[in-house]
Structures are given as C-alpha cells and as structure tokens.
Amino acid sequence: MTKFMLNGQDVRSILKANERLLDVLRNEFGISGVKCGCKEGECGACSVILDGRLVNSCMVAVGSIEGSTVITIEGYRETERFAVLDKAYASVSAVQCGFCIPGMVLASECILIKNPNPTEADIRDGISGNLCRCTGYNAIVKAIGIAAKEGEGLW
Amino acid sequence: METISKSVKKKDHESKVSGRALYVDDHIMDDMLYGRLLHSVKAKARLVNIILPELSEGYFIVDKNDVTGLNRVHIVLDDTPVYAEDTVEYIGEPILMVVGPNFKEVERILNEIVVVYEEQDPLLDMRKSDTAFFNYNYEKGDIEKALQEADRVFIETFQTGYQEQAYIETQGMIAYPHDGRMTVRGSMQCPYYVLGAVSKALGYNDQDVQIIQDVTGGGFGGKEAFPSILACQIAVAAKKANKPVKVIFDRREDMEFTSKRHPSISTYKVAIKDNEITGMDIDVIFNSGAYTTLSSVVLQRGLICASGAYRIDNLRVAGRAVKTNTVPCGAYRGFGAPQTFFAVEMVMDHVAKEMGLDSLELKEKYMVKQGDATSTSGEYHFHVPLPEMIQQINELTDYRAKRKLYKNQTGRYRKGIGMSMFFHGCGFTGSGERDHIKAVAKLRKNADDTVDILASNTDMGQGLKTTFCKIVADTLGILYDQVSYNNPDTDRVPDSGPTVASRSVMIVGELLKRAAERLKQEWKTGEEQVSEEHFVEPDFVIPFSIEEFKGDAYPTYSWSVNAIEVEVDTLTATTKILGAWGIFDVGVPIDTNIILGQMQGGFLQGIGYASMEQMDYNDQGRIRNNSLSDYSIPTAVDVPNLVTKIMNNPYTHGPYGAKGAGELPLVGAAPAYVEAMENALGVNLTKAPFTTEDTMKALLGVLK
16 A cells, blocks of 8 residues: 555545556546656656655656655645646747646746746756647747746746 | 738638647546556456455545446457457557546556466567458569569568657547437537447437537647547546546557558569660558558558559569557558658668669659559559659759769768659549549528538648638638638538548538539528538449459559758768758648648658667567657757758649649658668668667667
C-alpha cells in the first residue's frame, strides 16, 4: 500500500509498488486527465507534478512516492493560475486535438513557477519533453508567454 | 482581413484544456472486456498450427471463424482480411484477438500462444515486386519526340521513406452489441467508412450498425482507413462475447503495424534542348505493402503532382503501387503528393545546376499561371499567387542573396538555404466528390432557435467544430453560441463524406453555408425546421476521366512557397535549422488562429519528414523504428524560428472564399530542406528524409 496526496486529498493505493503511477491514477483513482501516449517516457502526455517537479507518470513506480504530493490537471484546473493559462491558450487557439494538453498545461505551470518571466527559449526548453503533433508548438509557446505577462504576481 | 477570419474561442477548447474531454480510452462500460491482437511475427508464411494455453473462465479467442459476414475489410477494394486466414503477408498481420475481463491476464494468454509458421521468402524490395496493385499512365504532348530531339536527357532517381503519423492518441475503439445491433465508438476520421466496413464483416444491414466518433487525439490520415480494420476486429469480438470490448493500441503496436506514408522511388528523365526543358518522362513506384487499402487514390494524387507546379508541355507519367510483404501503407496528410513534389523539386534544382542557373531562376521560368493546363490537361481556373509568394519569401529571408553567399563555403559550420513551390489539389481526386461521396449536410433548427449541424465530418483537432459553427452562425446572422456541432453519430447525421483530402471546409462547409442561406429565408422563430443540401459539382469543372487520366483532377488548388535555412556542423554532421518560412494560400481563412495552427503544425510535420523521421524495416521485414525513442518527431526546440504567413486568395466556390487547408503545409518542406542541405554541402542529394547519418555519409565525400 502506498499513501500519497493526490490533488489535495490523502489517498492510498492498494496496487503493487511496481505499478506505474500512470496506471494507478487512471485505473485506481479514475483520473482520466492523465493521458497515456507511449508508456516509455517519451511523449509527456502523462505528465503530472510530483513534489513540484514535472514527471512522466508512466516512469514512476507508485511504491516510490510514499508521502509525496501529486497534482494532475483535475487538481490544477481549480487554481487561479490555471484560469490565466486557460485564457492564454484560448486566445491563440493553442489547443488542437487536446491529447497532449493536460500535460502541456502542467509543464507550463512548472516553467512559470521556476521562472515567472521566461524567454521564448526557456519556454521551448520547458515543454521540450511534451510532444505535440498538431500545433508545431508556436501557439503553445505564445500562450505560455501571454500567461506569464497576464498572470503577473501569480507565479 | 475578412470578418469571418477573426478568431474565436474554439468550441472544444474548454473541455480539452481542463482535461474533461473524454477520449475512447477514458470510457469504461459495465461488463466491458479488453482485447489484444496477436500479430504475425513472420513477413510471409502459412499458418500451420496455433497452440493455445488453457484459458481461464471468461477469456476467449476471436479469429477468422468468428466473422459472421465477409472476412474482408471494406476499404476501396475488399482484400484486407479481418483476421488472417491460412497465410500471413506481413509482420504485424492480425491473426486473432484474446479477449477477457482483466487486461493483464489477456496479455499473459497472448504471450503464451504458440504459432507454428511455415515460412516463405518474403518480398521486401519494392523494385523487385511483380505485383502491381494499381498501375496508371498518362501523357500529354509528344514525349517521345521531345526525348528524341533533346540535346541531352537528364536522368535521376529519388527516394522517400516511410512517415508515421504519430498522433499522440494511439488507435482505439469500443464495440458493444445491443438490441440486435452493433455500436462502435472511438478514435476515427470517417464514421461512415467504418459503418460500411463493420456491416459487411458482421453481415448486418447498415441500419443495424451505429458508429460514434469520440474525441479524437489527432489523425493526419492515420485514422482514415485503419479504424475500419480495427472496428471490424473488435465488432466481431463484441458479437462473440455479447459484451462491450475495448482495444487500445500501445505505442509500439501502433507505430509498427498501422498504415503510414508510402515509401517511393521516382525516376525522372528530363529532355533538354537549347537550354529549355522540353519534356519529362516520369516513372513512380509506391510501396503499397501487403494489401491495397488506399493505395490507388494515394498513387493517383502522387502522379497528378509529378510535374509539380511547372508547365511541362510534353509529359509522360507512369506509376505503380506494388505489393510487398510489409505493413500496408495508407493515408497521411499530403496523400502521395509529398513524395512526387520532393522528386520534381529536386530534379528542377539539379537540372538548373546543369544549366548553370540557380534553381529559383529555372523554376520561375516554368511556373504555372492561371489559364495554363494542368498535368492531366485540366486547367488552373484561378489566380496562381506563386510570384507574390516568392517575392514575400525573398523579403523575409533575403533568399536570393543568401543562395549566392552560401556557395563554395569552407570551414566547420556551413549554411544553406532552399526553396520549394507547390500546390495541394483541394478535395477528392477526380470525380470522387460527384460519383462516390455525394455529400449531404443538414441543419436542424430547434424550437429555442438554436441550430445543430448534422454532418459526418470529425474534429480531430483541426478545428472543424469551430469553423463549421462560424460559417453557419455568420450566414444565419445568429450568435456563434447558438450553433453547435456534436461528434458525429451515424444514427443521427447524414453522410457528408469522410474527413480527408482537405475537403471538409471547402466542400461540406459550402453545403452548410447554402443550407444556412435557405434556412435564413425560411426562418420561423420558435419552430423546428430542417435544411438539407446535396453536393453539386461547380459548372466550370472539366470532368475528370480516370480511364484516360484526363481533366480537372481538382476544382481548385491551394498554393505555397517554403524556404528553409540550415547550418551544418561538418565535424558532428548535425544540422541546426536557422529558420523555416512558409507562405500559404488556402483561400479566405474561416478562422485565422486555426489556419495558422494548421500551417505551423503541418509545416513542422513536413520538416520532420524532411530531416529526422527515419523508419525502415530489416531483412526480415520488421520495422525497427517502432517507438518514439527510435523514431523522433520534432519537439519544441527543434525549429524555434518557424514563420507562417497567410495570403488571401478567395475561392469563388468555397464558403466565404475558403479552400482546402489541412494538407498543404506538409507537402513542400522536404524539398526546401534538402535543397538547403545541398546548398550547405555543395552536392546533389536525392533522398528524404535526409538525416544526420545521411549528412555524415555525404560529408565523407565533401571533406575528402
């Protein structure tokens, strides 16, 4: 059994310690905003924020996160910062098929928390582990830049 | 900018950005079973025996014997088996499905199945295949005379490789039987294609099958025909189980065993007399793989584009889509055109060098204009904006000066710049819209004066929910929020055709506009009303005959010019893309942000195809690059300076002047990139992708 905090709530997973966090979140806790794109740490669709760091949840064994804090899009979408990112993404139509987007939004948070005034290069670097096949990334990069400006003080 | 082009918040933005959108894998039904396919591990073999482990209760096997209808998937032809019969024709061919309530147990059973194969020699080299699934030839002028009278004939062969769609959501579906019917839902581009296939495989009437598109995580052509195959397999399983069955492909399964862009080999003979190009004799081979799927239509488009955006009066084009014992290829954004545009652009570069010209000078001399004949003796009925595009690219990049500057470089870092010019024929090839698709679209006005769009086209990210609603709302003069477009369900919507060929906005959008115009005239506040429209071919079109390969293959064309600038590190053979510029004419954008998103995404996919997306099979016929680790697609840091510009060139017969958009931006990236590499390296290149390994090989010659 593994105890951790999921989107602000104490939870316990009864699955084996070697289960992927991705599968635990989707199958045990019904967290469908965490997407499975490759199960080998390449695409970033399953990104979550683990103790303040962006990780691929398919590469994390649930047994290793005892006592940790996990934030998925389900928790993050309730925040003020999400509202700023949401608006910024909408303003440039940065969402196409949407499959990478929950991970991309969490990556955006991790860029801005580290550096509230990122350069374009910082932003590109910060989402370089999250693959998007639709947008060519320009709109997403732009959206994060807009959020950095509009959300002054929030990050 | 036209009013309609002003961007709005996308209809699907909220549900997707918040993670609330449910894709097929997010649906869990009561009593649902999980299925996994057993794929052939041999490229060509007879199935001698299949030894099954003991199956625990509730687990079972589904194979060809369970197919109650025809054991063939209806695509264009009906040659793809739902489940393998006595033989397998490629590595990955589905033999059976293991189905049961626990996914891990399903996997355990799958791993314990032993298949006894009697191996045969697979045919892997497309040049050696003597089975041409499809074979087309066409001519204009007198090519024999041009070749005979030429001062010289320039001959060169070009190759392009696979490209994998790499949508981030893999293929997946759920089928469930109910009330004597079968419903299949999931990730797909073309619900009515799936319906036709499933009813045939089950032996059902069409009205006993229902297909529902779920939110779809990217398609790019990869979800045009392949979902028909998977849907048949799952529907057969669900019928046998009499329970819902879900199958979601894992990434490696998806990359290795689903359709991708056809590899090609094209040989060009260019007749030159008095420093003029007097003819082209072109031979094209596409590797179809083991079954036909969409190869006929992909090949047609490829052949129509074989002489590029140039006026070649004496022309012969011959092409074959051949069988090999490899994964069946299919649709991918561009649909045959990226292969031949690569070849023709490169041959023009090389012929120019032979003549002592820069490639752009030669291309400008032969570039088509309004009123010119197309390759198939149709006509370019509308303005061709290539000259303005070239000028704009030159202003953006200082192209002409850089081409000269980058000649004869020495030193470790060498720069290069290249350009391509190309079109994309909008809509189905030939008479497809008129004779096969016959699209129908409907509007339903509700008593509360909201309007529902009823059509079978799918939003897979390209923004169709938004653009369709904008067209209808603006035409009716009502609010955008009053119009909705839900995911197609074949029980509810008419067949407005598949979501392919850059046709949705131009063809179906125009039907919706007409339906809205009529509804506006008949509008009765507070009443329920319906308005329906059927496709009518525009009267200016010169009818296309597939037998003669003659006429207007497309009513109109979208146009583009690309330039790409690179810097090669001759020590490490790595290449940095300094800039990528694309000017695109897709008619009037129905939404500027959406069109920019399409252009940027497509252009970057094209740059991937040009530079890094390498996929090939080994001498056993097994694809080795079957993961996102071994098959790299561009990340956010690969092309930081990607610039796209829209050129407004309204089309008289599209809604608000719109024409086809989605595929165009992928088509010309490869020749622009490879020409830039030539410029940097000072050698002629003939293949795409042109990867770091290729650069290293080329440098061995350059630096010696």
